[in-house]
Amino acid sequence: MTVQTMSQTVTAAAEKPALSIINYSLSYKTANGMVSALKNIDLTIPKGKTVGLVGESGSGKSSMAWSVMRYLPPNAVETGGAIRLAGEELLDYTPYQMLDIRGSRMSMVFQDPSTSLNPTIRLGEQIAEVLMRHRGLTKAQAWVEAEAALARTGITRPKEMLKRFPHEASGGEKQRVVIATAFACEPELIIFDEPTTALDILTARQILDLFNQLRDETNVSALYISHDLGLVSRVVDEVSVLHKGVIVERGLVGDVFQKPSAPYTKQLIGAVPNPDRWIGVDAPAVPQTLVKLDGIGVHYGAPSKIQKMFWPDDADKIGFWGAKDVNFEVRKGELLGVVGESGSGKSTIAKVLAGLQDFQGKLEFDGKTVGSRRAIDRAYRRRVQIVFQHPDASLNPRQKIGTIIARPLKLYGVVPREKIKARIAELLEMVRLPAEYADRYPHQLSGGEKQRVAIARAFAAEPELVICDEVTAALDVSVQAAVAELLVKLQKDTGAACVFITHDLNLIRQLAHRIAVMHHGKLVDFFDRPDARSADRDPYTKALLDAVPVHTPAEA
Amino acid sequence: MTRAYLIRRLLAVFLVLAIVTFAVFAITTMLPGNAAIMILGEYATPDAVAALEKQLHLDQPWYTQYLTWVAGILHGDLGTSLRLSLPVTQVVGEAFANSAMLALTALVVVTITAIPLGALAAIKRGTAMDLALGLFSYLGTCLPEFVTATLLLVFFAAPNHGLFPAGGFVAPWENLAGFGAHVVLPAATLGLVLMAHIARQVRSEMSEVLSSDYIRAARLKGLTERRVIRRHALPNSLAPAVAVISLDIGYLLGGIIVVEEIFAWPGLGRLLIYALENRDLPVIQAVTLLLAAVYALSNLLSDIVIALLDPRVRYA
Numbered sequence: 001m002t003v004q005t006m007s008q009t010v011t012a013a014a015e016k017p018a019l020s021i022i023n024y025s026l027s028y029k030t031a032n033g034m035v036s037a038l039k040n041i042d043l044t045i046p047k048g049k050t051v052g053l054v055g056e057s058g059s060g061k062s063s064m065a066w067s068v069m070r071y072l073p074p075n076a077v078e079t080g081g082a083i084r085l086a087g088e089e090l091l092d093y094t095p096y097q098m099l100d101i102r103g104s105r106m107s108m109v110f111q112d113p114s115t116s117l118n119p120t121i122r123l124g125e126q127i128a129e130v131l132m133r134h135r136g137l138t139k140a141q142a143w144v145e146a147e148a149a150l151a152r153t154g155i156t157r158p159k160e161m162l163k164r165f166p167h168e169a170s171g172g173e174k175q176r177v178v179i180a181t182a183f184a185c186e187p188e189l190i191i192f193d194e195p196t197t198a199l200d201i202l203t204a205r206q207i208l209d210l211f212n213q214l215r216d217e218t219n220v221s222a223l224y225i226s227h228d229l230g231l232v233s234r235v236v237d238e239v240s241v242l243h244k245g246v247i248v249e250r251g252l253v254g255d256v257f258q259k260p261s262a263p264y265t266k267q268l269i270g271a272v273p274n275p276d277r278w279i280g281v282d283a284p285a286v287p288q289t290l291v292k293l294d295g296i297g298v299h300y301g302a303p304s305k306i307q308k309m310f311w312p313d314d315a316d317k318i319g320f321w322g323a324k325d326v327n328f329e330v331r332k333g334e335l336l337g338v339v340g341e342s343g344s345g346k347s348t349i350a351k352v353l354a355g356l357q358d359f360q361g362k363l364e365f366d367g368k369t370v371g372s373r374r375a376i377d378r379a380y381r382r383r384v385q386i387v388f389q390h391p392d393a394s395l396n397p398r399q400k401i402g403t404i405i406a407r408p409l410k411l412y413g414v415v416p417r418e419k420i421k422a423r424i425a426e427l428l429e430m431v432r433l434p435a436e437y438a439d440r441y442p443h444q445l446s447g448g449e450k451q452r453v454a455i456a457r458a459f460a461a462e463p464e465l466v467i468c469d470e471v472t473a474a475l476d477v478s479v480q481a482a483v484a485e486l487l488v489k490l491q492k493d494t495g496a497a498c499v500f501i502t503h504d505l506n507l508i509r510q511l512a513h514r515i516a517v518m519h520h521g522k523l524v525d526f527f528d529r530p531d532a533r534s535a536d537r538d539p540y541t542k543a544l545l546d547a548v549p550v551h552t553p554a555e556a
Numbered sequence: 557m558t559r560a561y562l563i564r565r566l567l568a569v570f571l572v573l574a575i576v577t578f579a580v581f582a583i584t585t586m587l588p589g590n591a592a593i594m595i596l597g598e599y600a601t602p603d604a605v606a607a608l609e610k611q612l613h614l615d616q617p618w619y620t621q622y623l624t625w626v627a628g629i630l631h632g633d634l635g636t637s638l639r640l641s642l643p644v645t646q647v648v649g650e651a652f653a654n655s656a657m658l659a660l661t662a663l664v665v666v667t668i669t670a671i672p673l674g675a676l677a678a679i680k681r682g683t684a685m686d687l688a689l690g691l692f693s694y695l696g697t698c699l700p701e702f703v704t705a706t707l708l709l710v711f712f713a714a715p716n717h718g719l720f721p722a723g724g725f726v727a728p729w730e731n732l733a734g735f736g737a738h739v740v741l742p743a744a745t746l747g748l749v750l751m752a753h754i755a756r757q758v759r760s761e762m763s764e765v766l767s768s769d770y771i772r773a774a775r776l777k778g779l780t781e782r783r784v785i786r787r788h789a790l791p792n793s794l795a796p797a798v799a800v801i802s803l804d805i806g807y808l809l810g811g812i813i814v815v816e817e818i819f820a821w822p823g824l825g826r827l828l829i830y831a832l833e834n835r836d837l838p839v840i841q842a843v844t845l846l847l848a849a850v851y852a853l854s855n856l857l858s859d860i861v862i863a864l865l866d867p868r869v870r871y872a
Contacts, residue, residue: 069776103778115769118788119868129787130777165867181777307560 016087018189018221019045019068024081026060026067034077037063038245041081043223045189050215050222052236052253054229054268056476057447060245061225065191068223069108070098086188104134106189107182112198113174117166123177124162127184134185149180152217153210171342172203176210183214192224196231200341201503204231205547211235227477230272230549233257241265271478275509275532279484281491283513284333290465290497291353291384292329295361298322298348298521322348323521325361330465335491335498337512337529339505339544345521346501350469353499354386366464382412385458389470391450395442401428401453402438408461427456430493431486448479452486459490467499472507484511505548517541565859569852576848577629580841581622585614595638595835612837629845635838639831647827648842654725655816655823659808661739662746663801670751671797674758675790681763689759693752701811705745705818712741723820742819746811750804757800762793795862795869802858809847 026038037060045051055061066072068083070090083090085106093101110116117126127149128142137145143162150158153176166174175195182190192211196204212235215222226232232239233253240250241262249262260266301319323345330336340346351357355376363370365384370376385408388394395404405424409415415423425435431452442450451471458466468487472480484507491498502508508515509532517525517540525538532545592608593600609615613624628634634644677689696704713722720741726734765771766789774788775781813825820826824843831839863869 071772071776099778099780101778102776108773108776110769110773112769116773118770118774118792120792120866121788129779129783133777133779133783167868178773304560304564306564310560310563 015047016084017044018047018049018086019043019223020082020084020087021064021068022082022084024067024083025079026063026072027077027079028073029075029077036245037076038067041247043240043247043250045221045223047221048219049238050224050236052224052226052232052239053242054226054232054239055242056227056268056478058244059242061227061242062193063245064242065108065193065223065225068189068191069102069106070095071102100134103130103187104185105187106191107185107187108191108193109175109178109182109195111194113171113178114166114198116178117174119166121165122162123164123166123169123174127162127177127181130181130184146180146184149184150177152183152214153177153180154206170203171199172206175199175203175207179207179210179214183218183220186218186220188221190220190222192222194226197227201505201544201547202341208234228272228549229257229268234549241268267478271481273481273484273504273506273510275506277510280335280488280511280513281333284331287334288332289329289364290332290366292364293326293349293352293361294364296326296349296352296363297324297360298345298352298357299360321521323352323359323518326518326521326523328516328523328526330497330499331513332464333491333495333497334513335488335500335511337508337515338499338501338518339503339508339515340518341503343520344518346518347469348521349518350386350467350499350501353465353467354384355381356386378412382408382461383463384465384467385461385463386467386469387451387454387458387471389473391442391447391454391474394454395450397442399441400438401440401442401445404442404453405438405457405460408457412461414460414462423460427460430459430490431456446479448475448483451475451483455483455486455490459494459496462494463496465497465499467501469501470503471500472502472504480507487511505544517544565856569856572852573845573849576845577626578622580844581625584837584841585618585621595837625841634842637831637836637839639834639836640839644838644842647839648824648846651822651824651827651843652846654821655812655825657728657735658739658742658816658821658823659746659805659812662743662750662808663805665743666747666750666754667801669747670754671758671790671794673751674755674797675762675785675793677755677759678762678766678793679785681759686759689755693755696748697752699748701745701749701814702818704748705741705815708741708744709818723818725820725822738819738821742815742821745815745818746808749811750807753800753804754797758793758797761796762789765789765792791865795865798858798861798865802854805854806851809851 021041021043024038024041025036027034027036041064043051043053043064053061053064063072063076066076067078068090070093072078078091085101090098090101117123124143124146127146128137128139131137131142131145132139135142135145147158147162150161155161155173155176161169161173161177169177179195195211196207199207208231211222214220215235224232224236229239229241236253238251239253239256240247241256241264242248243262243264249256249260249265256265257269260269298321299319300322303318307318326345326349328336338346338349348357352359352363352373355373358373365380370380402421402424405427406420409420409423410417421438424438428435428437433449433452433456437445437449437453442453445453451474455471471487472483475483487498487500488511490496500508500511509529512529514526514528515532516523517538519540525541527534527537527541531537532541537545592605592612592614596604596608606615613621616624625635632645634648636642637644637647640647673689673693677686680686699707709722712719721738722741724738726738728735771784771789774784779788809824812823813828815821816823816825817829824847827839828843830836831843
């Protein structure tokens, strides 16, 4: 199909490309001198085409977007090259001239719709203001036009949506508003900066479909920026792979996928989780129950005494159930995957297991019943450890790595005091970090290294159960693969069980023995890994599995 | 904002006022020493003391005195001033009206100058303008109001070139221009101190808002800088300023005592000082209670305004 569309554009080749970037370089002035962000970039987007720009964090892909939009920070220094929109040199335009181009001739869709919309302005005004600014419509005309723009994005009651504030809309609805705004003035070029990364799997799938549909309807040209090569392959014709500010590989998306030539591209493709490649530990030979959740429920924002006194009828409507009647068990030595979208209750369950959240129902840990959070004792807290999503938030920035890892060692008296230092070195080695890191502070480490420290801290207490709450979600693909392998190795060495919470269905199918699926606070499905595709799966599980892009080089 | 929240907050205001009435009563009445003797002096005849005790209900047990006093408040009767021989409601009411005019003038002037100054400092962050505004507002906070007041008097009310009267009060309904002339210096004294609080709060919040994703998104939509600032950034920067203004009302109530004394402004502050010097118990009680009520209500009001500014705020 890609080849076919390619040949169609040959006829239109006489036309100027929508965007051409020629030998463009960009640096940033910092306290440590000039840091190069982009080096000799060449990139062309023919009219009506979508080109993907793939790279990990720090690759310079966002800098590229800011350069095109002419929205660079004051310390940016452009060291040469050209950026042309339909043949016009953007570098020659004054900031004032760019005001008329931004939003009308080129626009942008951002990563996270919940932060890119103004929280105190109604969604309608946020679309309409672009139309009033660039097309000179009156307020009334602009609102009518905004409604039509929103309707094109597939929102069922656009008129109602226009009157809402951002916090009254779901993530998918908000992203549709952002997309409607970007398309509103029929621009020549739209830059999509990771438009689905902040969304849930099912929503992301719908947004991708919407993108494809709108592109076909409007014939817009687009630059699609993403860290996810597999996802990009669904929407773009051509792809460029960016690594440390240099385009290391470019070509038709199918070619790059099947026959990657640059070593970096090969590494990137290799790191994408492949659900058919099992990397987990062997399942325990004799299943023994370690923890049993029995009717666990968590009611957030439960009604206050005054509310119960004055409006007893409303008691059920107040607050919401983060988890309701959840039952399952974790076996000794296994890796149990818990998947679900945001708000499904998976993190609530993690907090209950870690003793951080009041709950109803009861926990059974190693045969002992725990009826409430208050009943959780020191021994339980030692035997159950948790690793959080963001190591930046879970490691104290004022403490050295050694101090951080020594905390559980001292708290639980795991080793005698005089051996703590040696044990810290051992633990660092276990997570494949040099022992000298004990003297460093968290900010001196990379994201992946920080997460290794958090994992080392959890294993320092020699736990029997480690809860991993989205531990790889904030990491780049290649780092994510390494952290997942590390966890498996630690499980092998220590025999600890692991509850691995994630929204990444491909990753979990590489690691977990059994998988629990949560939806709206309820456990909707629970199955052994090989049965993921069996016919009696819950419809929600099937929908989730169908929504994730499965992209193995062999299969493509 | 739910009904339950409003009811809870109003109940809290009443609870605070109930505690304040008790504390005020306890401090002024139950302390050792006979109030009647304190008022009449130690050479008073026993007959006179007994008569005054009867007039003040001091011969009753303390809880009866307290309940009589509270019942009086609820009926709008705060007793009679011992020195002025006028109903306390009248004395305090007039003083309160005068103070409110001064405080409101100060608040309005501060609000309409400090918010734009804070916003300007945030927009020009890191420039000489930002530095100058920062220094100016630091100075305002550092100087106590009696210093500011004295400086203002020296520069603007010195006898040989007096631009403004050095003190006194003219009611606005009698002579608006006269009121304006008299209110300038005391309001400026109060305002200079508050300006820094509010401007700095707006500056820090506005800086944060200006670096947010939605401001970047608004700019990338090609909106004019004017609209980005006025429609997108400024309204979202005001909530903390409102909270600070309501806390500053607490300061105003205290600052006003000094400022009114310096500028001879016949308000609550001067009345309170007069009543304390003359041991006019009913007046002291009434003024203290009134100040507490104003403070509690202004805090409630600011929470409501914050909820109106930000649709996400839903107190439950």
